[in-house]
Every structure is written in C-alpha cells, then in structure tokens.
C-alpha cells in the first residue's frame with residue numbers, strides 16, 4: 363500500500379504538472395479546417411513587439427517568418443510529447459484549445475468537427491496516462507476574423523460567439539475535463555490589448571469595455587457549465603506579481619497600491635461578483651464610461667469562479683522618484699522599476715522566489731478561494747551538446763520557487779496545483795523566439811524556424827521527475 367507522509371507539505375493529489383498553450387505549440391495553423399488566429403499574423407523579434415503595440419502594422423505587412431505556423435508541431439507530435447511528459451510523471455497538463463480550430467472564423471453557427479476530434483484525441487491520450495487536462499479556453503488566440511471584422515472584444519457580439527464556443531466545448535469534453543480557465547491572464551488586456559482581446563486600438567475606455575465583455579462572457583459560461591455538468595470547475599486567471607514600494611515614502615506606497623489595483627481589478631469582479639470599490643473613482647479620473655446593464659451586473663454577482671489560477675514570473679517595483687523610474691525593465695509586458703536586490707534573468711525579468719510566497723499569500727488573503735499556480739518558469743538560452751542540456755540555472759530557479767511555494771502552503775494557503783510554464787520548449791508569446799526556452803524537454807528549433815524539432819531531455823527533466831515522485835519533498 364502507498365505510504366502517505368502525514369508531514370508532507372503538499373496535500374495528497376496535489377496537481378504537479380506542466381503548461382502549454384495551443385497558439386505557442388501546436389503549429390499546423392491551417393490544418394484540419396483551422397482558421398487563422400491573431401497570433402498567426404505575428405512575426406518574431408522587434409517586429410513582433412511593434413505589432414503588439416500597433417496591430418495595423420501586422421495587418422498590413424507580410425513577414426518572412428511566422429513562428430506559430432509550424433511551431434514545435436505539437437499538433438502532429440502530441441503522442442510522442444505526452445509519452446515523455448508521462449515519463450516525467452506529471453499529474454496534469456495545462457493546455458488551451460485553439461478557438462479557430464473549433465470555429466475557424468469565430469462567428470459560425472456550427473463547429474468544425476475535425477478540430478473537435480483533435481482535442482478528443484489529445485485528451486484521450488492524456489487520460490490514458492492518468493494525466494488530468496487543465497484547459498484554458500482562450501489563450502491569446504482570438505480568431506483573426508473576429509478582430510478584423512468585429513474589432514475583437516470591443517464588440518459585445520463576441521460574448522455570443524464565445525458562449526457558443528464554450529457550450530460546444532463543455533458538452534463535448536465535460537467527462538474528460540474538470541478544470542477550465544475562461545481567459546488566460548485577464549489583466550493582460552491592459553498591457554497587450556491586441557494579444558489578449560483582439561483589440562485594434564489601445565484606447566483606455568475601449569480596453570475596459572472589452573474587459574467588461576470578457577467578464578460577462580466568463581460569468582455567462584460559468585452559468586452554462588454548471589447547468590451542463592455541476593462538477594465542472596471554472597477558474598479565472600491573472601498575471602500576478604506583488605508590487606513593492608521602492609521606499610517607505612508614503613508616495614511610493616500609494617504608487618504601489620495603485621499599480622496593484624490594475625492587477626486585481628478584474629479578478630475582484632470574477633471572485634467577489636462586483637466591480638471593486640475603487641472602480642468608480644478610477645473610471646471618473648480616466649473619463650471611462652462603460653456600458654453595463656443591470657442584467658449583466660446581476661449575472662456577474664451570481665456566477666463567480668470556483669478557483670483562481672495565476673502566473674508568477676517575478677515581482678514588480680513602483681516609485682514616484684523620476685530618476686529611479688528611468689531604470690525600467692520590461693518584464694513580461696508588465697514593465698517595472700529595476701529592483702537592486704534581485705538578480706536579472708534576461709529578457710527584462712528579475713528573479714524573486716520570496717516574491718512568489720508573498721504573491722501567493724497576497725492573493726489568498728484577498729480572496730480566500732482555492733489557488734492554482736498555472737505558470738511559473740525561467741526563459742533561458744540553453745546549450746545543447748549532443749544529447750545533453752545542462753540547465754542547472756533552471757533547476758535552481760524551480761528549487762527556490764517551489765521552496766517558497768511550500769512555505770506559502772505552510773502559511774495556510776489552499777493550493778490545488780502547480781504547472782510550470784512551457785514544460786516543453788515552445789514559442790515565446792512576447793517575442794516569438796524559440797531561444798527563450800522554458801522546458802524540461804528541449805526542442806531542436808531556432809528563431810528562424812530551422813531545426814529537426816527533435817526532442818531531448820534536459821538535466822532538469824530528471825530533477826522535476828523526482829520532485830513530483832516525492833510530492834515536493836526532494837528538491
């Protein structure tokens with residue numbers, strides 16, 4: 363009989379896993395009847411950053427290389443990949459469904475059966491190895507047509523299209539998938555309106571209106587899910603990271619408080635069922651007028667989420683000191699003042715394991731609802747020598763973060779699971795690069811799309827395998 367250690371930090375059945383997103387791994391961008399999604403017109407490098415700021419740039423140009431078109435070819439290689447992930451020992455895999463595989467343009471009345479069959483096969487393959495699928499419904503890949511014809515989530519009609527998409531998914535997969543996340547990093551719409559909402563403008567009032575539509579859509583489908591199968595668990599998701607004040611100057615503290623409100627604005631709605639108390643003043647100060655009907659507000663109040671999923675890469679720092687504010691690092695689309703106490707990780711990120719514990723506690727204290735860490739990881743350049751990739755830096759990163767996560771659990775936080783970002787190397791969302799690698803599994807592919815796409819286990823593979831095997835005790 364399996365021995366359960368009563369002193370173990372992580373509860374029995376803790377969901378250790380990995381995370382991917384369809385748009386960054388599947389490739390096969392027009393196969394099986396799939397339509398284009400917004401990600402499919404994004405290039406790599408500086409041009410991608412430009413396109414994210416100004417989608418018209420991407421609409422009007424033709425580029426030499428689009429990384430999502432073939433990506434790591436998960437669409438054709440998922441069996442091989444899942445076999446490796448099963449060997450890694452993961453208990454769950456977070457992935458997303460590509461909306462434009464199911465509704466190629468987004469506004470059709472009937473779904474694309476070939477797309478549905480692909481995810482049936484994918485989930486069956488996972489379940490064959492007892493790996494629980496955790497599914498994000500919309501991860502940065504609104505169908506391109508909805509962006510071009512309807513201006514993305516600015517248009518209220520997207521609620522109807524999204525609802526139809528979700529109804530199709532819940533009815534088809536509810537016996538295979540329990541945990542669903544309605545929108546990846548819902549607060550990302552404030553930083554990257556095109557990626558997160560298919561928006562063609564960065565105008566603040568439009569962005570908040572679009573976010574309102576996503577919130578209503580999320581509540582609508584929570585209602586629907588419970589009707590179809592009450593055992594379905596619906597989660598919201600935020601791009602998290604506590605905001606520190608640079609000094610004890612009260613002005614710095616106020617700056618940090620305000621920045622932090624950005625982060626929690628929408629999650630407050632999804633968890634508490636109402637817009638936060640500071641919303642009204644914020645809207646007035648920024649001349650934002652939202653269309654919100656009584657029915658919509660009632661729906662938001664009645665259908666809150668079951669759990670809170672979040673990503674954590676690093677903390678953020680705020681100050682009113684203009685000199686210090688010049689020392690900005692870009693972060694994961696979430697720019698921050700550079701923290702002199704933290705080490706740089708490259709690509710505008712700093713490493714803050716203790717910040718992970720602080721963030722987990724901050725979220726739990728605010729909401730007291732089960733939490734699920736669905737992204738955490740280190741994007742780094744790996745060197746492959748023959749069959750070997752020695753990625754001690756990644757092991758160090760995960761060890762220090764899992765240590766702090768275990769402290770948070772000891773603090774009393776109710777944590778469902780932990781899925782590391784990009785458990786297999788995939789395309790970076792922010793830059794489109796392949797060289798910003800996150801995985802335990804290396805994929806032979808470069809930033810120009812060259813390579814065999816052969817998979818190799820990195821040193822971190824056997825390390826994480828042991829972590830899972832011991833339920834987090836061997837770090």
Ligand code: BG6
Pocket residue numbers: 383386502546547601673694737741783789790791792793798
């Ligand atoms: C999160 C996203 O913001 O960060 C992922 O949900 C993304 O899609 C991840 O890949 C890491 O960011 P990047 O830009 O390094 O891929």
